[in-house]
Amino acid sequence: MAESLPDATAEFARAVGPEPDDVIREMDAQADTDGFPTVGPEVGGWLQMLARMVSARRVFEFGSGFGYSAYWFARALPEDGEIVLTEVDEDELDQAREYMARGGFDDLASYELGDAIETVDAYDGPFDAVLIDNEKHRYREAFEAVRPKIAEGGVVIADNAVTAGPIDFEALSALVRGEDPDEVNDHTAGVAEYLDRVGADPAFETALIPLGEGIAVSHRVD
Numbered sequence: 217m218a219e220s221l222p223d224a225t226a227e228f229a230r231a232v233g234p235e236p237d238d239v240i241r242e243m244d245a246q247a248d249t250d251g252f253p254t255v256g257p258e259v260g261g262w263l264q265m266l267a268r269m270v271s272a273r274r275v276f277e278f279g280s281g282f283g284y285s286a287y288w289f290a291r292a293l294p295e296d297g298e299i300v301l302t303e304v305d306e307d308e309l310d311q312a313r314e315y316m317a318r319g320g321f322d323d324l325a326s327y328e329l330g331d332a333i334e335t336v337d338a339y340d341g342p343f344d345a346v347l348i349d350n351e352k353h354r355y356r357e358a359f360e361a362v363r364p365k366i367a368e369g370g371v372v373i374a375d376n377a378v379t380a381g382p383i384d385f386e387a388l389s390a391l392v393r394g395e396d397p398d399e400v401n402d403h404t405a406g407v408a409e410y411l412d413r414v415g416a417d418p419a420f421e422t423a424l425i426p427l428g429e430g431i432a433v434s435h436r437v438d
């Protein structure tokens with residue numbers, strides 16, 4: 217089977233940019249050592265770019281880990297911007313706090329321990345950029361919860377739109393093309409269900425960026 221996301225392309229994308237800073241390099245090293253699945257620098261660069269392209273002021277993340285994706289977003293936010301980090305693991309969230317502070321982003325950030333899908337209910341919109349990176353079988357639920365709070369002109373980015381440890385790319389690809397594969401695990405079905413939901417939503421236009429583990433980018437057009 218052809219590689220779905222070739223390493224050579226990833227390496228090239230990293231060389232093109234945007235450039236990480238020393239804190240990001242340290243986070244990358246930690247992710248390597250711990251085997252932690254951050255979005256990686258190719259997607260991080262796109263998070264920063266997308267936030268800038270929609271002039272984002274407010275960002276919400278479903279699943280922030282130790283703050284890697286949030287840090288890239290924060291680099292594009294204005295001084296009076298806001299980013300909400302959510303995480304079920306207290307230790308990860310504490311590390312996120314430290315990394316964000318080191319980047320000078322602590323004043324922009326709110327740190328919420330617990331289920332992101334419950335947390336989002338406590339926030340008023342609008343959000344200009346949203347990252348969906350929680351449990352794959354709950355992507356659709358995350359989208360439904362945040363959908364009314366997404367600004368017109370805003371953007372929703374779902375990670376793992378192509379791959380992740382448990383995602384079966386052949387089954388995912390078949391589902392997205394309307395076929396009926398024999399065996400589909402919950403993670404794969406969750407991503408396919410999300411892509412189907414957001415893809416059919418007339419208020420959004422969706423396109424795929426095949427970097428990192430693949431991101432589906434959905435732009436709110438009305």
Ligand SMILES: C[S@@+](CC[C@H](N)C(=O)[O-])C[C@H]1O[C@@H](n2cnc3c(N)ncnc32)[C@H](O)[C@@H]1O
Nearest residue numbers: 254255279280281284285303304331332350351
């Ligand atoms: C794949 S990691 C990525 C984290 C981060 N976005 C990054 O790029 O480094 C996903 C994280 O989401 C957290 N998570 C999963 N389900 C969650 C939920 N329902 N609410 C909050 N955090 C969740 C996990 O504990 C994990 O740290």
